[in-house]
Amino acid sequence: MNRKRVTKWLKILLLVFLLILIIFPIYWIFIASISPSESFLSVDLSWLIPKKITFKHYLDILSTRNYRIYYWNSLVISTITTVLTLVVSTMGGYSLGRLRFCGRNALSQMVLVTYLVPSILLLIPLFQFITKFHMQDSYLGLILSYMTFALPFCLWMLKGFFAGLPANMEDAALIDGTGVFGAFWRIILPLASPGLISAAMFTFLLCWNEYLFAMVFINNDSLRTIPVGVVSNFVTVTMGPSDWSRVMASAILASLPIYIIFIGLQKYFVAGLAAGSIKE
Structure with missing residues (x-):
């Protein structure tokens, strides 16, 4: 793998990382808004994919x-x-x-x-x-x-x-x-x-x-x-x-x-x- 390709992939990984940092707070807010319980306050990462969804809020x-x-x-x-x-x-x-x-x-x-x-x-x-x-x-x-x-x-x-x-x-x-x-x-x-x-x-x-x-x-x-x-x-x-x-x-x-x-x-x-x- 040449140097240009390595640089290209490093830039892509950096952009993906920055994109995750930007999108994650918005995703967390959205999950919290449709979560029926306090699971979104837990340190357990299972709340990232909610099992139940509600639009009551x-x-x-x-x-x-x-x-x-x-x-x-x-x-x-x-x-x-x-x-x-x-x-x-x-x-x-x-x-x-x-x-x-x-x-x-x-x-x-x-x-x-x-x-x-x-x-x-x-x-x-x-x-x-x-x-x-x-x-x-x-x-x-x-x-x-x-x-x-x-x-x-x-x-x-x-x-x-x-x-x-x-x-x-x-x-x-x-x-x-x-x-x-x-x-x-x-x-x-x-x-x-x-x-x-x-x-x-x-x-x-x-x-x-x-x-x-x-x-x-x-x-x-x-x-x-x-x-x-x-x-x-x-x-x-x-x-x-x-x-x-x-x-x-x-x-x-x-x-x-x-x-x-x-x-x-x-x-x-x-x-x-x-x-x-x-x-x-």
Whole structure:
């Protein structure tokens, strides 16, 4: 066996090992959600292939009105934030990536520095801002706070994507008298669809999984999102095996939109991230 073949098999084994590390926690959560007993808490590895399967925990979660409310809140907040972030970052990314104006490079660097600031450092200023304008316990306050860390990244990624698009078709449209906005709407946006989709997926994922801001800015239980609602209402100190199974079932149900989005739009996500990494 030559050296290249040995290297190839070592890479395959490493990838398989990493894949197992990534998939195993998800598999464990799923097994725990369909397990009728506390077998999934045992050190015995026989629980990896359950002998009995039940979907009672899923039915219990779906029949809980609070969980359905949390699901709806997360869906509304994540969707609105994604749409607003995409609209603003698309126009801003196009301006920074395609147009030439004074201060463009400095503004681009400011956007990057803003994204590099840890979101937790924004917690106190945002809390004061939201409290001053009476936006606590509201969708609006949470949406604006989510945009503070989603918008800079999407701006920077779409800037690189727009800068990497060929200019021939856009120049031809401008020569034909389409105008800047017409060329942007008819030529650039269709070409930029992979980048737009990846930016939308990134934003939706951030908003759907965010916990800290939702916990601090929302006190009304009817307005809580899934991460905060599940921890507040389903996780207790005196939890038994069946309680843990319900929590695992709620985690699987909460992950379904993310799984569906990534499976359906994976190729656009990879293409958008690759294009967004291009430097001018």
